[in-house]
Structure formats: structure tokens, C-alpha cells
Amino acid sequence: MFCTLLVMGDEVKRSYRPGKRAEKAAATQAAILAAAREQFTSRGYAATTVADIAGAAGVNVDTLYATVGRKPVLLLAVIDMTLADEDHPVVAEQRDYVRATLAAPTARLKLTTYATALGRVMPRVAPLFDALAQAALSDPDCAALRDSIGQRRRANMVKLAADLRSTGQVRDDLTDDEVADLLWTTNAPEYYVLTVARGWSPATYGERLADLWTRLLLAESS
Known part of the structure; x- marks a missing residue:
């Protein structure tokens, strides 16, 4: 009986400790990314040091590097976290609003779902861009990172254009590349910043973006 208890105790430790370590690692990453987002947004990228972020997150610099990586990698992780509206980076295909957009049954609903989501995330992500x-x-x-993100955004819009085309509701006189270009340019953070300067609220931006896309991209019968 005593030996059995020892074995059971060992099994509990083996199954328990990795979970606790994973939770601690996730909490550390979340703290680092939250601190980085605040620092990058309030002070700018150039004025923010890795030591500043580590101090704000309550970790040492070595832990920051081991958990996330160098400063450009850190900024990319913050952008991916903010775009996903989560406390950790999420690739585009796994973001809730991307899944909802792809699952929507009509092209109009796909565009409205996506535009509404951008209205939620742009106020936080535009300052990072x-x-x-x-x-x-x-x-x-940073120049290479900016270009890489731009190319990634364009590739994602190519996928969205193909998904819209599959509904049979996109204008026949527009190619998928043209649809992707129109989505890519108008969903840019720079476009959002211009609308803010004109006094638009984030909700208004989302509504008008959806209206613009449906008028511009969809066949009249859609």
C-alpha cells in the first residue's frame, strides 16, 4: 500500500509539473507582450528598449529573449496578439473573426464580418503599425519586418478573394488579384488612421468599410 502511494505520487508530479510550467511560461509571455504593447504604443519602437519592456513585465532581459526573442520578433508577436484580440500571438487562420468570416454563407456577410472585426482591432493595432x-x-x-507583414497581409487577402469568389457573388469583371488588391489597400492601418483624422469612430469605420466593399466588389444582384 505504501509503495503504491509513492508510485501514485510520482505519477501526479509528472503530470502536474509540466502543466504548471506551461501555465507559468504562458503567463510570462503574456506579461511580456502586454508590456511591449504598452511601451511600443506610448513611446514608439525606437525609444523603447528591451530592458524597458523586461522591467515593465517584471522579468529579466534573458528571460524576455528566451520567451519571445529579439526586438523585431517581439513587435511581430505583439501585432499578431493584437490582431487576434488575445493575450498571445495567433496566426491568421486561427483567429476567431477569420474563422467566422470564412464560415459566413454569403459574400456580403463575409465582408461585413471581417470589416466589423477590423473596427474592433484597428484602434489597438494601428499605433503599432x-x-x-x-x-x-x-x-x-524593421524595414524588412514591415515589408514581410505587408506581403503576409496581401497573401491573406488573396485567400479571402478566393473564398468570396466561391460564393458566386463577386463581380465578373474583377479578377481575384484585383479583389485582393482592393481589400488589401483599404484594410491597411494607414487607411484607418485617415478615417480617424476625419472624425470617424471605430464602429463607423467598420460599417463604412463593409459598405464600401459590398458596393465595390459584389455583383448588383448580391
């Missing part, structure tokens, strides 16, 4: 754009002027790594 602005910080990246400013840093890209003097930092080659």
Missing part, C-alpha cells in the same frame, strides 16, 4: 513604420525609416530589420 505606425511605430513599425517610423522605425523602418532607420532600422533595416
Whole structure:
């Protein structure tokens, strides 16, 4: 009986400790990314040091590097976290609003779902893209990251264009590449910033973006 209890105790430790370690690692990552987002947004990329972020997150610099990576990688992780509206980075295909957009039965509903989601996330993500754009002027790594994100956004819009086409409701005189280009340019953070300057609220931005897309991309009968 005593030996059995020892074995059971060992099994509990083996199954329990990895879970606790994973929880601690996730909490550390979340703290680092939250601190990085606040620092990048309020101070800008160039003025923010890795030590600043580590201090705000309550960790040392070595832990930050081991958990997330170098400063450009950190910014990308913050952007992916913010776009997903989560406390950790999420790739595009796994974001809730992307899944909802793809699952929507009509092209109009797909565009409305996506535009509404952008209205929620753009107020938080646009300042990060602005910080990246400013840093890209003097930092080659940031310039490469900016270009990479732009290409990734374009590739995602190609996928969305194909999904819209599958509904049979997209204008016949537009190619999928043209549909992707129109989506890509009008969902850019720079476009959102211009609408804010004109006094639009995030909700108004989302509503008018959906209206723009449906008028511009869909056949009249849709």
C-alpha cells in the first residue's frame, strides 16, 4: 500500500509539473507582450528598449529573449496578439473573426464580418503599425519586418478573394488579384488612421468599410 502511494505520487508530479510550467511560461509571455504593447504604443519602437519592456513585465532581459526573442520578433508577436484580440500571438487562420468570416454563407456577410472585426482591432493595432513604420525609416530589420507583414497581409487577402469568389457573388469583371488588391489597400492601418483624422469612430469605420466593399466588389444582384 505504501509503495503504491509513492508510485501514485510520482505519477501526479509528472503530470502536474509540466502543466504548471506551461501555465507559468504562458503567463510570462503574456506579461511580456502586454508590456511591449504598452511601451511600443506610448513611446514608439525606437525609444523603447528591451530592458524597458523586461522591467515593465517584471522579468529579466534573458528571460524576455528566451520567451519571445529579439526586438523585431517581439513587435511581430505583439501585432499578431493584437490582431487576434488575445493575450498571445495567433496566426491568421486561427483567429476567431477569420474563422467566422470564412464560415459566413454569403459574400456580403463575409465582408461585413471581417470589416466589423477590423473596427474592433484597428484602434489597438494601428499605433503599432505606425511605430513599425517610423522605425523602418532607420532600422533595416524593421524595414524588412514591415515589408514581410505587408506581403503576409496581401497573401491573406488573396485567400479571402478566393473564398468570396466561391460564393458566386463577386463581380465578373474583377479578377481575384484585383479583389485582393482592393481589400488589401483599404484594410491597411494607414487607411484607418485617415478615417480617424476625419472624425470617424471605430464602429463607423467598420460599417463604412463593409459598405464600401459590398458596393465595390459584389455583383448588383448580391
